[in-house]
Amino acid sequence: MSGPDLTKTPATAPAVPAPTGEGGGALLLRGVGMDFHAGRRRPAGAPAIPTLVGVDLAVAPGEFVCIVGASGSGKSTLLRLVAGLIRPTEGQVTLDGRPVEGPGPERGLVCQSGALFPWRTAAANIAFGLELLPMPRAERRRRVAWYLNEVGLEAYGDRLPGQLSGGQRQRVAIARALACEPRVVLLDEPFGALDVQTKEDMQLFLRQVWADTGTTVLMVTHDVEEAVFLGQRVVVLASDPGRVVADLPVRLPAGRDLGTRRDPAFLELRAEVEDLVRLHHRAHTSRLAATAG
Numbered sequence: 001m002s003g004p005d006l007t008k009t010p011a012t013a014p015a016v017p018a019p020t021g022e023g024g025g026a027l028l029l030r031g032v033g034m035d036f037h038a039g040r041r042r043p044a045g046a047p048a049i050p051t052l053v054g055v056d057l058a059v060a061p062g063e064f065v066c067i068v069g070a071s072g073s074g075k076s077t078l079l080r081l082v083a084g085l086i087r088p089t090e091g092q093v094t095l096d097g098r099p100v101e102g103p104g105p106e107r108g109l110v111c112q113s114g115a116l117f118p119w120r121t122a123a124a125n126i127a128f129g130l131e132l133l134p135m136p137r138a139e140r141r142r143r144v145a146w147y148l149n150e151v152g153l154e155a156y157g158d159r160l161p162g163q164l165s166g167g168q169r170q171r172v173a174i175a176r177a178l179a180c181e182p183r184v185v186l187l188d189e190p191f192g193a194l195d196v197q198t199k200e201d202m203q204l205f206l207r208q209v210w211a212d213t214g215t216t217v218l219m220v221t222h223d224v225e226e227a228v229f230l231g232q233r234v235v236v237l238a239s240d241p242g243r244v245v246a247d248l249p250v251r252l253p254a255g256r257d258l259g260t261r262r263d264p265a266f267l268e269l270r271a272e273v274e275d276l277v278r279l280h281h282r283a284h285t286s287r288l289a290a291t292a293g
């Protein structure tokens, strides 16, 4: 993986060394299970089946892994467990050998809506996480400038989120997550709300940012094409209970462009993953029908 492109650093902002993946980012889920109602009275109508069971997943430092699966298969739950927003009822999540016990700056989360602070400018949004870290003000300013530049928004630092397009807002959200130089970036359907063209641009942009920073990426998407285009591996979840049913390597060149989508290897893997998602979705809906009947 290449290092950061320092030629892109603005004259006013000396280069901030970006993470290279050598600083860690090894994620391990061992026997992870999540039952939201464990040990509590189950609310009427709540499913008796746990959300996730027996999830084993290893992500190497600097790897880009995508998770796909039908709606309700537990994709977001898995990401929230890794983010430390919720604790598993079974098993353990570790980052570089240390148990994940809550949120932390070494794991940056980006969700579909971006969730920017509407009263803060783009630059101030990116600065937010840095303000919580012990860091001289000049260093914070340098990092904000570097990441604004990295996401191609150096001219937009003073804009409020309401004055940015959807794609620009997501770029700010990604820059905000990256600015703390996390060992792992967690992305939950980050481009789900964007139009097709902007989504394609953002996918290319994300591959570039990943190549520049070398950070580990774990991304949830329901878009199989996006997962195969972006990931080095695609993990497929099935529902009821949510579990891993496939973990497939993406054997495509590292330098991906829009032509990659016409590569026979791409088309073959996309079809294989779509079939798996469909198969497990059908099995799920027939189980529901049988229960209702």
Ligand SMILES: Nc1ncnc2c1ncn2[C@@H]1O[C@H](COP(=O)(O)OP(=O)(O)OP(=O)(O)O)[C@@H](O)[C@H]1O
Pocket (backbone or CB within 6 Å): 036, 051, 069, 070, 071, 072, 073, 074, 075, 076, 077, 078, 222
């Ligand atoms: N806080 C919660 N309390 C109870 N159940 C929950 C909670 N969060 C999620 N669930 C349940 O866990 C299951 C998986 O939800 P999750 O959002 O992880 O799925 P998903 O695969 O991300 O779905 P989608 O693709 O529709 O976003 C669902 O049945 C959902 O109702």
